[in-house]
Amino acid sequence: MPTSLLHLEEAVTDLRNTFDSNKTKDVSWRKEQLSRLYQFLEKQEHLMTQALKKDLRRSDVEASGEIAVLFNECVEAYENVAEWSKSQSCRKSLATLTDRVETRMEPLGVVLIIAPWNYPIQLLLGPLIAAISAGCCVVLKPSEIAPAAESLFLEWIPKVFDSSAIRIVSGGVRETTRLLELKFDHIFYTGSGQIGKIVMAAAAKQLTPVTLELGGKSPVYVHHDVDPIIAGRRLAWAKTINAGQVCIAPDYVMVHTRLYKPMIESLKSALTEMFTLDPQKSPEYARIINKQHMQRLLNVLMRQLALGHCKLEIGGESDLNDKFIAPTVVSGVRLSDPFMEDEIFGPLLGVIEVKDENEAISIIRGRERPLALYIITESKTVANKILDNTISGVSMVNDYILNMIVEEMPFGGVGASGMGSYHGHHGF
Amino acid sequence: MRDSSFKTLVDGAISPRPTPLAEIPTIVEALNGTFRSNKTKSLSWRRDQLSKLYDFVTKQEELLQEALWKDLRKDPATAKSELMTIASEAAYALDRLNTWAKPVAAKRTLFTIIDNNKILMSPKGVVCIISTWNYPFLLLLGPLVAAIAAGNCVLLKPSEVATHTEALLLDWIPKVLDNDAIKIISGSVKEATCLLEQKFDHIFFTGNESVGKVVMAAAAKHLCPVTLELGGKSPVYIDKDANVSVTAHRLIWGKFYNNGQTCIAPDYVLAHKCVLPQLLPALKKALEEMYTINTRDSVEYARIINHSHATRLITVLERQRALLHSEIVTGGDYDRDDKFIAPFIVCNVRPTDPLMEDEIFGPLLGIIPVEDEDEALQIITSRPHPLSMFIFSNNKRLIQKMIDNSQSGSVLVNDFLVNMIINDVPFGGVGASGMGAYHGKHGFLTFSHQRTMVWRGTDPFTEFFHGFVYPPFANHPFALSFVNYFTTHRRPSNFKVFFDKYVPVKLVLLVAGIALVFEIGRRVGVGL
Numbered sequence: 029m030p031t032s033l034l035h036l037e038e039a040v041t042d043l044r045n046t047f048d049s050n051k052t053k054d055v056s057w058r059k060e061q062l063s064r065l066y067q068f069l070e071k072q073e074h075l076m077t078q079a080l081k082k083d084l085r086r087s088d089v090e091a092s093g094e095i096a097v098l099f100n101e102c103v104e105a106y107e108n109v110a111e112w113s114k115s116q117s118c119r120k121s122l123a124t125l126t127d128r129v130e131t132r133m134e135p136l137g138v139v140l141i142i143a144p145w146n147y148p149i150q151l152l153l154g155p156l157i158a159a160i161s162a163g164c165c166v167v168l169k170p171s172e173i174a175p176a177a178e179s180l181f182l183e184w185i186p187k188v189f190d191s192s193a194i195r196i197v198s199g200g201v202r203e204t205t206r207l208l209e210l211k212f213d214h215i216f217y218t219g220s221g222q223i224g225k226i227v228m229a230a231a232a233k234q235l236t237p238v239t240l241e242l243g244g245k246s247p248v249y250v251h252h253d254v255d256p257i258i259a260g261r262r263l264a265w266a267k268t269i270n271a272g273q274v275c276i277a278p279d280y281v282m283v284h285t286r287l288y289k290p291m292i293e294s295l296k297s298a299l300t301e302m303f304t305l306d307p308q309k310s311p312e313y314a315r316i317i318n319k320q321h322m323q324r325l326l327n328v329l330m331r332q333l334a335l336g337h338c339k340l341e342i343g344g345e346s347d348l349n350d351k352f353i354a355p356t357v358v359s360g361v362r363l364s365d366p367f368m369e370d371e372i373f374g375p376l377l378g379v380i381e382v383k384d385e386n387e388a389i390s391i392i393r394g395r396e397r398p399l400a401l402y403i404i405t406e407s408k409t410v411a412n413k414i415l416d417n418t419i420s421g422v423s424m425v426n427d428y429i430l431n432m433i434v435e436e437m438p439f440g441g442v443g444a445s446g447m448g449s450y451h452g453h454h455g456f
Numbered sequence: 457m458r459d460s461s462f463k464t465l466v467d468g469a470i471s472p473r474p475t476p477l478a479e480i481p482t483i484v485e486a487l488n489g490t491f492r493s494n495k496t497k498s499l500s501w502r503r504d505q506l507s508k509l510y511d512f513v514t515k516q517e518e519l520l521q522e523a524l525w526k527d528l529r530k531d532p533a534t535a536k537s538e539l540m541t542i543a544s545e546a547a548y549a550l551d552r553l554n555t556w557a558k559p560v561a562a563k564r565t566l567f568t569i570i571d572n573n574k575i576l577m578s579p580k581g582v583v584c585i586i587s588t589w590n591y592p593f594l595l596l597l598g599p600l601v602a603a604i605a606a607g608n609c610v611l612l613k614p615s616e617v618a619t620h621t622e623a624l625l626l627d628w629i630p631k632v633l634d635n636d637a638i639k640i641i642s643g644s645v646k647e648a649t650c651l652l653e654q655k656f657d658h659i660f661f662t663g664n665e666s667v668g669k670v671v672m673a674a675a676a677k678h679l680c681p682v683t684l685e686l687g688g689k690s691p692v693y694i695d696k697d698a699n700v701s702v703t704a705h706r707l708i709w710g711k712f713y714n715n716g717q718t719c720i721a722p723d724y725v726l727a728h729k730c731v732l733p734q735l736l737p738a739l740k741k742a743l744e745e746m747y748t749i750n751t752r753d754s755v756e757y758a759r760i761i762n763h764s765h766a767t768r769l770i771t772v773l774e775r776q777r778a779l780l781h782s783e784i785v786t787g788g789d790y791d792r793d794d795k796f797i798a799p800f801i802v803c804n805v806r807p808t809d810p811l812m813e814d815e816i817f818g819p820l821l822g823i824i825p826v827e828d829e830d831e832a833l834q835i836i837t838s839r840p841h842p843l844s845m846f847i848f849s850n851n852k853r854l855i856q857k858m859i860d861n862s863q864s865g866s867v868l869v870n871d872f873l874v875n876m877i878i879n880d881v882p883f884g885g886v887g888a889s890g891m892g893a894y895h896g897k898h899g900f901l902t903f904s905h906q907r908t909m910v911w912r913g914t915d916p917f918t919e920f921f922h923g924f925v926y927p928p929f930a931n932h933p934f935a936l937s938f939v940n941y942f943t944t945h946r947r948p949s950n951f952k953v954f955f956d957k958y959v960p961v962k963l964v965l966l967v968a969g970i971a972l973v974f975e976i977g978r979r980v981g982v983g984l
Contacts, residue, residue, distance in 0.1 A: 048837070050860065089930040089939070096944045118880035127874075131881055134863060213887065225676050232672035235665065235686070237891040240679065258914050265926050302927040312927035393492065406914065416494065419578055419905065427912035427922075433943055434573055436562045437908040442580065443657060447681035449906065 030199030039195045043165040046192045062106045082176035085315035105161040135163030137213030142169045146273040148177035158455025168196040239448030245279040246398045249388040251405035252286035260294025266428030271314040272375040276400035280378045282388045315351040325374040331366040397443030474643035484654045487582045487609040490636045510546040512632045526620040529759035548879045549605040572911040579607030581657030586613045590717040592621035602899025612640040683892030688842040689723040693832045695849035696728040704738035710872025715758040716819040720844040726832040729825040760795040769818040775810040841887030
């Protein structure tokens with residue numbers, strides 16, 4: 029049930045009053061909230077796992093992965109918030125020898141966190157941890173497209189946190205539009221680039237700073253010097269996490285000519301190994317979030333397969349009612365194909381054959397700056413060459429996605445993939 | 457893009473040689489080409505450019521000062537200070553460049569123990585720096601230092617309102633710096649609008665709030681991050697215990713520096729009513745000492761930038777003067793043609809008066825008497841967050857209270873302006889006064905993208921552990937708990953919390969170390 033527009037305004041006013049009372053600036057208040065969140069994560073893990081199963085048919089290991097990341101963020105914030113919030117003194121010069129010069133770490137005020145549906149728990153509570161550790165009051169807007177997670181939050185957020193400083197609201201386009209008209213001191217948005225532009229334009233009217241965690245097509249380049257078995261396995265794993273609905277999922281893969289055929293074979297056997305020949309029965313394999321996205325993916329797949337120059341290597345099966353699409357690999361993809369238009373955000377992998385890393389670099393450069401870049405090679409030279417000649421939000425060599433568990437590393441995009449970053453101190 | 461929103465900044469000035477509109481996209485494309493060639497990523501290129509900039513600002517001081525005199529009638533001391541600040545930023549960047557540009561290694565955890573994980577400091581690409589007219593060199597070349605240090609290509613847009621400095625920059629930037637990577641364009645509303653339609657990787661804007669919104673809205677279309685250095689009304693609170701003579705001197709200096717045309721100038725004063733009887737005469741005395749009674753002929757006393765701004769200020773002055781409750785302390789003289797306005801200080805101002813409407817940005821100072829610091833705080837917090845805030849007092853508790861209950865870009869106790877020359881502290885606003893910051897390392901980070909890089913091995917050891925997350929084994933309870941153990945923190949136990957809080961580990965280790973040295977020394981001594 030969407031929050032009424034009046035309630036939205038009231039919530040923001042209440043939070044502003046709370047912020048002005050200086051309550052959230054107190055480090056012990058922040059630690060108290062973080063501690064409550066920790067206990068909630070620990071005690072109610074099963075509720076969250078259930079919600080993820082309902083919304084996305086998320087497997088246990090993936091669900092626990094999502095929550096484990098939150099545990100770590102929470103603990104790191106709890107342990108470090110006192111240190112982080114200390115004023116930083118600076119080196120003095122002759123002119124300032126008798127002065128006291130320092131940079132104070134002050135909370136921005138009342139912030140808005142808008143979360144998406146693919147990691148509905150992590151992408152709402154993760155930024156929340158950062159906002160609390162900084163001492164802000166927060167309005168949380170979970171995604172209505174993941175209804176089980178949204179209901180869970182609507183019930184538990186008021187129970188767990190101090191309602192005078194942390195509120196949750198619900199709704200669709202109408203409510204979010206209204207929220208964006210109200211005055212916040214920071215807006216943290218995770219979602220698509222299209223909406224990101226709308227959020228930033230709305231923020232510009234109030235001169236509100238924003239953090240936009242967007243997406244894009246995250247490329248993979250596989251060089252000829254790797255073991256195709258390991259490379260295939262890791263790529264198969266990374267592509268099928270959450271049925272490909274991850275902002276840093278490998279979107280398309282460019283394989284060096286010499287490894288092209290072995291890599292495709294390896295992908296096929298890895299996928300079969302992981303999900304059996306009948307992936308719909310595998311409990312490990314997630315589902316697409318809703319019918320609308322199903323249609324979108326089926327449409328792209330259909331248009332791609334209609335082209336004569338590509339080949340369906342494995343997968344292609346789907347079941348609209350079950351919101352199931354099998355892990356699908358299509359080889360022989362070209363740059364102007366349907367697979368190469370928008371971000372896939374699903375379990376469809378296009379394989380492009382390239383001559384060498386230079387061709388891969390020019391393909392990557394020809395497109396918008398991606399959120400993640402994956403380089404699979406044993407050669408430091410090749411990896412460094414690609415790193416030096418491209419730019420991406422984050423980058424990984426020989427693996428995928430795991431940067432999310434290294435807390436100190438800032439997570440954020442660049443260019444069309446976003447601005448600003450968070451995790452650990454960066455979130456603070 | 458609404459042209460009229462630029463008029464407040466541009467004020468009808470026509471640039472002498474505007475860049476043709478058709479050229480602007482070509483220039484941006486050329487800069488993109490240079491960036492792709494990786495030329496600006498090289499540290500030696502950056503050092504070379506920073507040195508050249510340093511040399512330019514120090515060797516051509518006379519030329520630059522002349523332009524500042526012609527535009528703003530800026531006296532040698534103020535002009536030199538502006539130029540020296542640029543030189544200082546460039547020198548600081550040259551000194552620290554290696555440290556700033558180095559990849560930051562990530563701490564190793566059990567899971568990432570053999571990885572090579574770093575944060576790479578990457579230049580954002582092609583950035584645009586739009587500057588304003590009050591410190592026309594500093595506010596263009598200061599951000600330029602940061603952009604170069606971070607390895608970017610830069611498109612500079614100086615303010616056409618400061619015509620002589622703009623012309624000088626248009627002449628000299630191509631001569632001094634690498635023209636492939638650093639370009640400068642000129643123009644007014646049309647050219648600025650065209651500029652904002654281009655796609656940049658960062659836009660750095662210094663100017664007023666309404667244009668700031670236009671810049672951010674334009675940037676939103678390209679998802680381009682921005683730094684906005686805006687303004688606002690920066691308040692001064694003078695406590696009853698303040699040292700009156702010191703306060704008066706510093707206030708006069710801070711207010712009339714560059715004739716009040718400073719983004720962090722004290723805009724209005726909230727004075728404890730008990731201090732007013734001494735303060736007002738002290739202000740008059742300080743004014744006379746610094747600028748003489750005939751401020752017009754004083755070399756130190758600058759002019760308003762142009763007639764439009766002079767008219768704006770004169771209008772505010774006359775409206776304030778017309779109010780019966782205004783208590784004129786000094787001033788009221790002006791000469792519109794000469795762009796001269798004598799220092800105008802008014803007491804007994806009310807929060808609804810003309811002097812309390814928009815940012816003054818000129819030599820008009822309103823003083824509001826207040827009962828105490830609470831009333832001052834109430835007035836300050838009822839307005840948008842200012843760029844700067846000033847507290848004159850010797851009462852630590854009062855000062856802390858004011859700081860804790862307000863927000864501002866920066867806060868200075870017992871002085872003005874000096875934060876500009878401290879390299880390490882971030883300079884930027886909050887709320888309506890801006891977003892983002894620069895100076896020193898903060899400038900470097902503003903123009904950098906911190907690119908996380910995680911480098912994993914494909915050896916059997918790593919792959920064995922990786923196997924724990926592959927389906928279907930991953931869902932086996934053993935695999936689940938194994939992975940959890942290696943990747944998850946547990947909440948710090950109460951013992952750890954107590955230990956961290958009460959046991960000074962470093963002190964204990966130091967004492968133990970000293971004791972050990974003594975013990976060894978004693979035994980060696982006995983042995984001998």
